[in-house]
Amino acid sequence: MSSSRPHIVIVGGGIIGLNTAYYLLSGPEPPRVTIVENTHIAAAASSKAAGFVAGNKGWHAPANVELAKLSFDAYTDLAAKLNGAESFGWRRVTTTGVKIGNQDKMSGYRTLPVAGALEATSGIGGWANGDKVVLINEDSGQLLPGAFCARLWAECTAKGLVTLIATPTGRDGKTLRTTEGLLKFDKLVLAAGPWTADLCETLGLPRVPVSSLPGHHIQIKPAMPKGMQVIPDESLFCGVGAGDGNILESIAADIPDYEPGSWERTQGWTRTVEFFPRADGNVYVAGENAIPKTIGDRAADARLNRLPPTAARCRAHVDDELVARMVRASKAVSPALDLDKGAQLVEADLCYRPITPDKCPIIGEWAEDIYVSSGHGPWGITLATGSGIVLSELIRADLAHKKPQLSADISGLEPHRFGPKRSAKL
Incomplete structure (x- = not known):
């Protein structure tokens, strides 16, 4: 893959980071993508969760409804492409x-x-x-989340994903400092689950409202x-x-x-x-x-x-x-x-x-060239695929200097809805 292509660095190797990587790498002219993870892929809730997937709007707050439907449909597609029943226990329930x-x-x-x-x-x-x-019972499914993450990581790796086991230690402009060296990025994604606020502090950014x-x-x-x-x-x-x-x-x-x-x-x-x-x-x-x-x-x-x-x-x-x-x-x-x-x-x-004050995720730009996807609470597995799709769409539009055309309405999930308003540079 040409090094002239934009480089997207994702901090967090859980189900949110993996889906973001997958959909970035699956589109036309994919960018270079690196995941930085300090433990191992899907080390936390991404492999330990129940694996329940609920696409029906009755389960969700209004801000999550379109994202949940998009996610369920995406899981259905992935199960068909990747032999989900055998490879990660996908089934309707x-x-x-x-x-x-x-x-x-x-x-x-x-x-x-x-x-x-x-x-x-x-x-x-x-x-x-x-x-x-x-x-x-409409649009209810289940999977084995650890197996799903392993399969998705393998697919991403085959598409060119680089995985770096390292801990971020700081940031100099658009260079991420890690325990394994420096990474220059065009866009940075923060998807570190309940540690995302700590990560922001490490990188010299305001803490996201994620507990x-x-x-x-x-x-x-x-x-x-x-x-x-x-x-x-x-x-x-x-x-x-x-x-x-x-x-x-x-x-x-x-x-x-x-x-x-x-x-x-x-x-x-x-x-x-x-x-x-x-x-x-x-x-x-x-x-x-x-x-x-x-x-x-x-x-x-x-x-x-x-x-x-x-x-x-x-x-x-x-x-x-x-x-x-x-x-x-x-x-x-x-x-x-x-x-x-x-x-x-x-x-x-x-x-x-990871959970926010209103129990809905935050997805979008946190600072110039820095995106966040976190705070999904008990719906992390359900909303993961849709979150990866819309965040990849936001990043691609940003790289192309175009207005994003998103597959789901995430206007209620804007990261700065709790304040402060985003400044041009941080």
Whole structure:
């Protein structure tokens, strides 16, 4: 590839950076693209997330609606091109709300697209306990995010992507300083997830309004009770409460969301919990968003939400008390997920999602020749492909000195909507 072509440097090797690289490299006369990543490709939430993809507008804030639809369609196209069912577990799924006991709220941080009246039908049947609330199932899918990122990185590499494992240390104009040397760029993309604000500070830029949302998850290998043959391709969003004689009635407690007290941490359960049966046979369980209290990482203690300095240190923060809360909730929802009856806990981990004050991402130009794509919150996987498409369109238009023609309306995702207004040069 000719060195005279523009050079785009992307800091962040997660699913947002990879999709940006892929769509930059897939167009006519692609630029040179380098990803700078300080750990390894998809080291954080990009490989540890549930992999749920929701394209229907009912799941999303108005600012995200067109981007979500674009993303779902792009995933469908990529699955067809890259043999998604085999290479990254792509499949269509149904979605169902579940209410157990006295808990009406079914998600701690998502708006669920209830189909019709909010009326539960007694007894969900099948693999889960509780009352069923039918959700909108149009354009719902799932993938294995780690496998997807690996496949997309391979495709990008075949198209000419250069990957540099290094840590940015500063910036001199349009030269990025890293621990592995200097990189001159024409356009710079900041896609470092919850570390994007720290990255801005390192590069002498105002901090973007991106914080972090911690989230534990577990994976359980189910044990099928007698009469249960298979767990369906059905994602569950569950409110789990005590009452109705269920197994949690004896340990009921009224607690605030996300930050349970000490007794509730050790004896309670996750009140709003999500279940995602995967193509590999395991069930991914999430919804525990309390701040981990694991002792031993002084570098994280003073940081908001105890965000570790790098993705490589997240696993050390796994909080066994929060894991146990999800295990107890899983037992209440499905007999197939009861560890006392043969189910196996195969993974317990923690990741931090980047999140903005209004819970919608920021996508666009942060400073002259410097773009940002971050803050996707719990919708990072869902919105990743669309984010890559529109950001590549913005960059291509900028390079050509043309007005961008975007595939989705992202006017509500402008990076400076929280202030300050962008100055010409920073």
